[in-house]
Amino acid sequence: MTEDTSKLNHSKLGTKEYWDDFYKLEHSNFEKNTEDTGECWFSDSDAEEKIISFLFDNLNELPTIHEQADICDLGTGNGHLLFQIREEGFKGKFVGIDYSETSVEFAREIADANDVDNIEFSTSDILIENDEFITNNKEKFDIVLDKGTLDAIALSSTKYGENNDLIGADVYPLNVKNLVKKGGILLITSCNFTEEELKKIILKEKSLEFWKKVDYPVFEFGGVKGQTICSIAFLKQ
DSSP: OOOOTTSOOOOGGGSHHHHHHHHHHHHHHHHHOTTOOOOOTTGGGTHHHHHHHHHHHTTTTSTTOSTTOOEEEETOTTOHHHHHHHHTTOOSOEEEEESOHHHHHHHHHHHHHTTOOSEEEEEOOTTSTTOHHHHHTTTOEEEEEEESHHHHHTTOOOOBTTTTOBOHHHHHHHHHGGGEEEEEEEEEEESSSOHHHHHHHHTTSTTEEEEEEOOOOOEEETTEEEOSOEEEEEEEO
8 A cells, every 4th residue: 555645744834823823933033134035945046036037928818817817825824925926027916915914014015115006915814614715716817827826725734524424635726726717727836745645635626627837946856856845836727
């Protein structure tokens, strides 16, 4: 019997308490120095630059990938990814959501301090059935982004479903696909899952199919090739 490597050990990084405390500290640092906007996740792998380049490389490849695209960022944290995409020239409606109210408040203050327009930040728990944000925004977004959020979800010990027999990674594709327009994409970046593991999780939802992946440098160790992170775009049918 082979081990299911798509299931990770539980960690404090999978708890809301950890992220509330994390962004409380980052918020405090920002109030002391507005140049300090906090952590940029996966910066060592140039993930944000790769994601943005991917979007530009595929402009108009699909009807939903264009400079006026409406974009939702799952687990937005300090909003850094959305701020960067806006700076690079995308002009549609942007919404960043996070289950940490502290992170949402922090992202809003960064936006206000830098006079960034047309980016909203809202509190949402995408794993909760009938989440208000998902209910009110069904099939609203051309592009839905996730940079590390599924990673954190997979570290949580919380159970879901009527019989408490589902984990967060089971619920994730079922709920998140509702935010994506037909013909839109869900672009996930992960450091915890391989390309095949990520496909295994997401493609359980039959309305999503593999579309393209972002290219990252490949390393080789002991004759085995790999990469530190992966980014995969799934197309909503």
